[in-house]
Amino acid sequence: MEQLPGGRRLRLASSLGLGQRCWEVTLDEERGLLAWRDPRPPRRGADNCFVPTSEIIAVEETEQNKKQRSTGKWQKMAKPHAFTECRPKQLLVYINPYGGKRQGKRIYEQKVAPLFSLASISADVVVTEHANHAKDNLFEVNISKYDGVVCVGGDGMFSEVMHGLIGRMQKDSGIDQNNPKAPLAQCNIRIGIIPAGSTDCVCYSTVGISDPVTSALHIIIGDCQPLDVSSVHHNNTFLKYAVSLLGYGFYGDVLKDSEKKRWMGPMRYDYSGFKTFLSHHYYEGTISFQPAKHTLGSPRDKDSCRTGCCVCKESEQQLAEQRKKCGFKHEEDEDEWKVIKGKFLAINVVNMSCACPRSPKGLSPAAHLADGTADLILVRKCSRFDFLRYLVRHTNRDDQFDFSFVDVYRVKSFQFTSKLSEDNESSVTDIGKKRFGQFCRDHPACCCNIANSTWNCDGETLDSSAIEVRVHCQLMKLFARGIEENCTDEAAYSHSSIEQLL
Numbered sequence: 096m097e098q099l100p101g102g103r104r105l106r107l108a109s110s111l112g113l114g115q116r117c118w119e120v121t122l123d124e125e126r127g128l129l130a131w132r133d134p135r136p137p138r139r140g141a142d143n144c145f146v147p148t149s150e151i152i153a154v155e156e157t158e159q160n161k162k163q164r165s166t167g168k169w170q171k172m173a174k175p176h177a178f179t180e181c182r183p184k185q186l187l188v189y190i191n192p193y194g195g196k197r198q199g200k201r202i203y204e205q206k207v208a209p210l211f212s213l214a215s216i217s218a219d220v221v222v223t224e225h226a227n228h229a230k231d232n233l234f235e236v237n238i239s240k241y242d243g244v245v246c247v248g249g250d251g252m253f254s255e256v257m258h259g260l261i262g263r264m265q266k267d268s269g270i271d272q273n274n275p276k277a278p279l280a281q282c283n284i285r286i287g288i289i290p291a292g293s294t295d296c297v298c299y300s301t302v303g304i305s306d307p308v309t310s311a312l313h314i315i316i317g318d319c320q321p322l323d324v325s326s327v328h329h330n331n332t333f334l335k336y337a338v339s340l341l342g343y344g345f346y347g348d349v350l351k352d353s354e355k356k357r358w359m360g361p362m363r364y365d366y367s368g369f370k371t372f373l374s375h376h377y378y379e380g381t382i383s384f385q386p387a388k389h390t391l392g393s394p395r396d397k398d399s400c401r402t403g404c405c406v407c408k409e410s411e412q413q414l415a416e417q418r419k420k421c422g423f424k425h426e427e428d429e430d431e432w433k434v435i436k437g438k439f440l441a442i443n444v445v446n447m448s449c450a451c452p453r454s455p456k457g458l459s460p461a462a463h464l465a466d467g468t469a470d471l472i473l474v475r476k477c478s479r480f481d482f483l484r485y486l487v488r489h490t491n492r493d494d495q496f497d498f499s500f501v502d503v504y505r506v507k508s509f510q511f512t513s514k515l516s517e518d519n520e521s522s523v524t525d526i527g528k529k530r531f532g533q534f535c536r537d538h539p540a541c542c543c544n545i546a547n548s549t550w551n552c553d554g555e556t557l558d559s560s561a562i563e564v565r566v567h568c569q570l571m572k573l574f575a576r577g578i579e580e581n582c583t584d585e586a587a588y589s590h591s592s593i594e595q596l597l
């Protein structure tokens with residue numbers, strides 16, 4: 096045991112055999128760091144290595160002469176979860192064997208299960224047999240038995256698990272999901288996402304990389320990232336929850352077309368994206384929204400939401416104060432509504448940046464994971480060339496909102512009605528008008544079809560075009576910590592140095 100100058104810092108020092116070399120290891124209790132260095136480095140200035148003790152997965156002992164003790168097997172610590180209390184011990188895992196490139200089962204068995212077992216985490220595994228298997232199962236299981244739920248798959252699979260958990264929570268709390276104004280019960284059981292889908296947008300936007308090992312490590316060390324969830328209703332009927340994209344027009348049409356081509360795997364989005372781009376359909380409708388006033392950020396900010404984000408922390412505090420003041424009672428919201436009518440190529444409402452490997456900065460780079468708001472992006476009717484310029488900016492660093500035909504607003508609630516349904520509603524008895532409502536009024540001669548688009552809700556289609564959306568601040572939690580500052584693929588992979596130490 097060492098005491099450093101100043102007499103405050105206590106360090107445990109020892110040596111560790113790693114391969115053929117012997118390293119000097121210190122445990123700095125005050126800073127919570129385990130550091131190791133080569134006492135005789137091959138070159139001068141070789142770096143010291145360190146890892147926060149809270150990120151050590153497991154500790155195993157071997158004899159100095161490398162023969163393992165007793166049975167010859169690795170020895171586990173008596174208290175394997177001693178490093179930090181918030182680590183999960185018992186997990187419920189759902190694997191979609193058909194998501195993405197159909198690798199979910201292999202990814203879990205080869206990359207994730209060995210790490211869980213190393214960290215002494217037990218897992219009950221369900222390989223899904225049909226769509227909604229995980230969601231339905233979550234309404235039946237003894238959920239209190241688990242410290243978290245893991246989904247192995249893409250955004251659709253995550254959405255299923257999220258619906259199961261949030262739905263179960265509301266049912267157990269006696270909350271009617273069909274009431275769009277009902278304050279929802281927070282879901283405290285964390286979800287871990289092992290990416291094995293086609294877009295993996297939720298994983299990428301909350302971790303900074305789409306990598307099963309990195310995600311497994313976030314689960315093991317018990318990270319916690321709160322997440323905003325939007326509820327989507329139509330005529331006082333609950334439709335869905337959304338955490339990433341609610342897209343009408345371009346992204347709705349891409350999804351609808353791509354669903355018929357699931358056999359193509361992740362490539363289906365590129366194929367349908369190109370086809371939809373060529374079709375260049377625009378849609379008329381009315382958008383109403385309540386601008387978010389409580390938040391510190393704006394969609395045109397240069398800074399993005401990162402680990403420990405102060406904008407999200409401020410929203411967390413406001414949420415806690417609001418709960419103190421009125422509990423879970425519904426508070427009448429009298430904030431103003433803004434109304435915009437127009438012709439749109441795309442209407443995107445995003446709760447988070449929606450970064451993914453195809454669009455590394457996402458559809459709204461400055462959107463926050465947990466600030467209680469969504470960014471409403473309106474892409475008005477423009478030329479094909481201009482729309483292409485806009486789409487290309489999803490893939491590079493240029494400002495996506497710096498176009499005369501693109502507007503962006505930070506909102507807390509939002510409604511949409513298509514012109515077609517407005518016309519049909521206002522003239523239900525006028526059959527003639529209703530019929531002509533199906534044709535484009537700008538080009539009566541060509542009779543081009545102006546049927547409604549479809550809403551893309553986190554990669555699932557919605558049945559209704561008229562929707563009412565409300566953002567619920569930090570309704571659920573993930574095993575993640577947000578994207579770390581200066582996160583590069585290399586930094587995200589640095590977790591693997593922890594594995595090497597073991």
Ligand SMILES: Nc1ncnc2c1ncn2[C@@H]1O[C@H](COP(=O)(O)OP(=O)(O)OP(=O)(O)O)[C@@H](O)[C@H]1O
Nearest residue numbers: 194195223224225248249250251252292293294295
């Ligand atoms: N065993 C199963 N058979 C068929 N469909 C399933 C099964 N298990 C889950 N599903 C459904 O498959 C859908 C898509 O799965 P998933 O999200 O994992 O992959 P993806 O669509 O390829 O990826 P992404 O959502 O990232 O684009 C989900 O909506 C889920 O409900």
Ligand SMILES: CCCCCCCCCCCCC/C=C/[C@@H](O)[C@H](CO)NC(C)=O
Nearest residue numbers: 250294296339340449453454486489553554
């Ligand atoms: C000609 C250039 C075209 C560039 C197109 C860029 C495409 C970027 C795709 C970003 C999609 C991010 C939104 C994520 C949505 C998910 O919820 C959903 C389900 O996984 N995925 C899709 C594609 O709808």
Ligand SMILES: [Ca+2]
Nearest residue numbers: 323446463468
């Ligand atoms: Ca948000």
